[in-house]
Amino acid sequence: METLKKTCLYDKHLQLGAKMEEFAGYEMPIVYDSIKNEHLAVRNNVGMFDVSHMGEIIVKGTDALEFVEKIFTNKVQTLEDGQVAYGMMLYENGTVVDDLLVYRLNSEYFLLVVNASNVAKDYTWIVENSTDFDVLVQNVSDDYQEIAVQGPNAENVIAMALGIDLSQLRFFYFANYEYLQHHLIISRTGYTGEDGFEIYASAEAIREIWDKLMEHDVVPCGLGSRDTLRFEAALPLYGHEISQDITPLEAGLKFFVKLDTDIDFLGKQALIKQGDDLTRRVVGIELTEKSIPREGYEVYKDDQIIGYVTTGYLSISIEKPIAMAMINRPHTKKNTEVYVKVRNKMIPGFVRDKKFLEKKYNKTKGA
Numbered sequence: 001m002e003t004l005k006k007t008c009l010y011d012k013h014l015q016l017g018a019k020m021e022e023f024a025g026y027e028m029p030i031v032y033d034s035i036k037n038e039h040l041a042v043r044n045n046v047g048m049f050d051v052s053h054m055g056e057i058i059v060k061g062t063d064a065l066e067f068v069e070k071i072f073t074n075k076v077q078t079l080e081d082g083q084v085a086y087g088m089m090l091y092e093n094g095t096v097v098d099d100l101l102v103y104r105l106n107s108e109y110f111l112l113v114v115n116a117s118n119v120a121k122d123y124t125w126i127v128e129n130s131t132d133f134d135v136l137v138q139n140v141s142d143d144y145q146e147i148a149v150q151g152p153n154a155e156n157v158i159a160m161a162l163g164i165d166l167s168q169l170r171f172f173y174f175a176n177y178e179y180l181q182h183h184l185i186i187s188r189t190g191y192t193g194e195d196g197f198e199i200y201a202s203a204e205a206i207r208e209i210w211d212k213l214m215e216h217d218v219v220p221c222g223l224g225s226r227d228t229l230r231f232e233a234a235l236p237l238y239g240h241e242i243s244q245d246i247t248p249l250e251a252g253l254k255f256f257v258k259l260d261t262d263i264d265f266l267g268k269q270a271l272i273k274q275g276d277d278l279t280r281r282v283v284g285i286e287l288t289e290k291s292i293p294r295e296g297y298e299v300y301k302d303d304q305i306i307g308y309v310t311t312g313y314l315s316i317s318i319e320k321p322i323a324m325a326m327i328n329r330p331h332t333k334k335n336t337e338v339y340v341k342v343r344n345k346m347i348p349g350f351v352r353d354k355k356f357l358e359k360k361y362n363k364t365k366g367a
Helices: 010-015 035-044 064-071 116-128 154-162 203-215 223-232 268-274
Strands: 019-023 026-031 047-050 055-060 083-090 096-106 109-114 136-139 145-150 174-179 182-187 196-201 219-221 280-287 298-301 304-314 321-328 337-342 345-352
Touching: 010 203, 026 223, 035 047, 035 219, 035 223, 047 203, 047 223, 055 064, 055 116, 064 109, 083 116, 083 268, 096 116, 096 182, 109 116, 116 136, 145 154, 145 203, 154 196, 154 203, 174 203, 182 203, 196 203, 223 304, 280 304, 280 337, 304 337, 321 337, 321 345
Parallel strands: 047 219
Antiparallel strands: 019 026, 047 145, 055 109, 055 136, 083 096, 096 109, 145 196, 174 182, 182 196, 280 321, 280 345, 298 304, 298 337, 304 321, 337 345
16 A cells, blocks of 8 residues: 655644545645634635645746747746746647646746646656757656645735735735745735635745744635635636546636637647537536535436536535536526436536636735
8 A cells, every 4th residue: 555645734734633634645634623614714814725735847948938838728928927827738639637837937947836636647748748848847846845825814914924025916926935044935826716825835934834824823724625615716626627538618718728829739729629619518507405416416407417517515605505517518508407416316406607706816916
């Protein structure tokens, strides 16, 4: 049996009584107090997550910009130094290798932050596609630990606890900071639909920052609430709304795929061919009875299976049973009546948009 990896905060999770489970080869905290309390702490105040299991891959060299443009669906050329972009890497058939954040340090140096479960696969795929470019690709995941501080009070708490002023850091930008002689990279990014920050640093620095934030009553949050939060914000999760079998267009992520540029990124031609002629699409579903539409449950229309739930919960914030689901056309129109099969019972519902909750990103800072 493979030994599970541990983040630098493992002992602190145990001290806090976290329920630990395997995730992406790591032993990670799923919940401390309750998923509901942790979820609401982020929505209403501030919470923090250990996300040190995420993968970090550096691409640097004279062809770094050209290469990242080749493997990434979003615009890179127009990024400023210190700016972040969200997008995907695609196979030639247009399905998703992974979704990721690209941090541009300069035109010859990029940091790619990828999903924990895909680090090895992503690294191999990136290296295999780099042979015609003058770049060095390095998996530096073990050199970075990361915590996410999320919620409407995140900026204030970081200022009070760490003495770091992030008021001028713009949405989807990052900068270098010092804390007790430790070097930090902090970006105004997150996976919750709230204002917040992601902090990358050494293990020693992350441990000290965690303790200091705990002193200021920041609520520790597990991966359970991370999932409920990202779901309410309709943010995709690899293996659910996107995968090696799903294209960005089917997932409703066209905004992050720049088909209108002259950059011929991998998978672009397949997406152009697919165009708007989709046979299926990820949509929102709301049930009219209080029954939870869980991942994998079948969706029906007139006794015919028309799709499946990709993620579903009894929403903590809006207190409704909602889901994201992959549905066959022509059943993707809003207000289409459907049924979800829950424990052999057909539960009525309807198709709705995925805007379950207003995202509360702070896009005004530093502008």
